Amino acid sequence: MRVNLTAGRVDGFTPGADGKQAFLWDSTVPGLAVRATAKTKAFIYQGRIDGKALRVTIGDVKTWGIDDARAEARKLGTLVDQGIDPRLEKKQRLAEVREAQKESKRADATVADAWSDYIEARTPRWGEHHRKDHLKISKPGGEPRKRGKGKTQPGVLTPLLSVKLADIDSHTVGQWLQKEAKDRPTQARLAFALLRAFLHWCDDQPRYRGLARPDACSTRLAKQTLPRKGVKADCLQREQLPVWFDAVQKIHNPVIAAYLQILLLTGARRGELSTLQWADVDTRWGSLAIRDKVEGERAIPLTPYVAFLIESLPRRNEWVFSSPTAESGHLVEPRAQHTRALKVAGIEGLTLHGLRRSFGTLSEWVEVPAGIVAQIQGHKPSATVEKHYRQRPLDLLKQWHTKIESWILEQAGIKFEPPVAGQRLRAVKQ
Template sequence: MVSTNDTPNRANLTKGRVDKFACPPGKTQSFLWDRDVTGLAVRATQAGSKSFIFQSRFGGKPIRITIGGLDAWDISKARAEARRLQTLIDQGVDPRIEKAERIKKNEERRKELQRQAVTFREVWEAYIEARMDSWGDRHLYDHRQLMQPPGIKKRRGKTPTTAGALWRFLDMRLADINDETIMAWLEVERGRRPTVAHRAYRTLRAFLNWVSETPEYSGIIQPSAILNNRVRRLVPSTGIHNDTLQKEQLATWFRAVMGIYDPVISAYLQILLLTGARRRELSPLRWDDVDFEWNSLTIRDKVVGARVIPLTPYVKSLIESLADTSPYVFHSTRSKSGHLEEPGPTHKKALQNEGLPPITLHGLRRSFGSLCEWVEIPQGVVAQIMGHRPSATAEKHYRVRPLDLLRKWHVKIEAWILAQAGVNYE
């Protein structure tokens, strides 16, 4: 209980008196009260510490508030603070609550300053950590490549690494990123590497949206204000990708690919066309993903995590021909991963040798989709085999087809493609 009666020491507070004041032996604390301002005192403890305190009554009960130590407060400031506290009491405001609220506001302000000081690097690392479990290896690799530091010696080749497309943002404060900084970045990147710049912009947009939706960082930036029309107009177009194999080119293409010296690359390219799989989801295919008994393939994709598609007869024969002790179907002793990584150059050379126009590996995936139209395969079947996101409401909720039904159509398109190519495997 605070006592207001124990006030024998009262004087006009001066620096000399305050410096000389000490707690007498046998007491735990002692007070030197100010004659000028009622309720203000210097408290000295047996341990030797001194502080200014204010004592009064609120709601009929005594209260005591520590103003602060003598190292932070001089007498004039302590008197002003004591008068302010008494004014609060006279206005019906509990100074203890006011102090607690002030401390809380200061703490909130301190935390907000810390939030505003956070760097792109710190939040990017938090983003990767939060999202990586739902990403595939390739998607994670692409994000890390965008932040690749420059000047690092490559494992292969003599030239050092160039900076990733988002590297320049790394040490910036997140709060300093605005439409002007992004426009300046796009002006540089779109001239150097337009395709990479387009992909980097999409990645940056997804990152900034995550930032705005994450409570810890919400409010630091406003993606809709940053990624405005002025910014979007600078994003380079990737163009329309329409490289596909025509029905009339199938025979020449199969001849070119079947003539490739490496049986792994040859089989991989043919299976890429005959399944419509993405290049990065097919190359790490493991033997554990192949079910020869029930004739199915488990493809690890970027949409739903994994999908099961039919193992069609010709594809099955190609895979069986690759039997190896490696855990990967499309094994490679030259890649760090242990599986096929870059079959593109070999494919390009094979096409050139046969006089075919350039077709990307993703173009083979597009070719599967377009060739399916020749045998009038239902679009939903094609989408499920290729791992496309369902579009129509009916496809999203009700039309998950069993493997046997997919097989009926998949075998049909495989047989049709091989017939057009003049390939007889039986």
């Protein structure tokens, strides 16, 4: 039955006596009806497409007025006349809305949003030191200092974290870099390099592609804004070896004292050595397995004095240079103790990397072939180092490495007694 729908007729319409759904069809707009069930009453549209019946719910009668329901039914009828299924059209329209909302949310992503994703994704491929660099430059600051008074400063990258990723361009980066380079040039240089790598990563990720501009951190911008980077020359001189060893050996923490000495005597990178495990120490064949960033892993000689230092360390866990307070379980930051030792020794400006540099420089006193030193330290093969790069056997490396160690100890005034079968190693300060 078709009737002219009115408010009274809609309100008074009820389902059948048996509780089954009933329809009250509108005489004004074809296909429009009120469907009543035991629980709901709603406007619906019914038509046929491709010879098959279709029914679309317009909405509850409490929400939709009659005129609005008629207008919607006419739209649905128009679509059906065009051979368009309103259900599919609605589904497509909702998908477009969701996609637009998703794109809007993506476009609103800040540097902080992407930065946390970046660290999480790249951490498995980074060394501990590199990961900490990323965390350090993005720290919010404002925490009580562990040493001294006051609170910590925000990381150098912090001003950019709240900026939308899409707004990071060369102008924004230039303004940030100019300000930070005045106060913290070294940290600004590091942050600029890390930011550039981050933007390139974002450009490769579907979630952030099209938002990040890798060219925002151009080499030209760095040259124009950052102060010229000087060549680092911090290095222990032969005459400084006695006072340096004396000050370092007086450090109360035996793990740090051994670590610093071995850092000098192996020329290893600080992160390579701090993550050395007991399983990497081969006393039978006299070698250390060092995980490096060039070859992935290299074997270097376990020289007598280094073996003596390692043997004296406590075996708390799997790490040779263990730390009961560090979350990682191994030594992370020995700079404070080294700085105090340098002050006692009267040596200024010697970094931990300077100890690695010192190994290469001091080796020249023993006239060691440059290729030997390069292989021990894990440098990339270079034609400028020697005409033909050769991978030398461990025995040959050990012959030269032991000679380097003996010379350094001699200059430091340390009389070291080589091991005798069945006895422990012993070192005596002259």
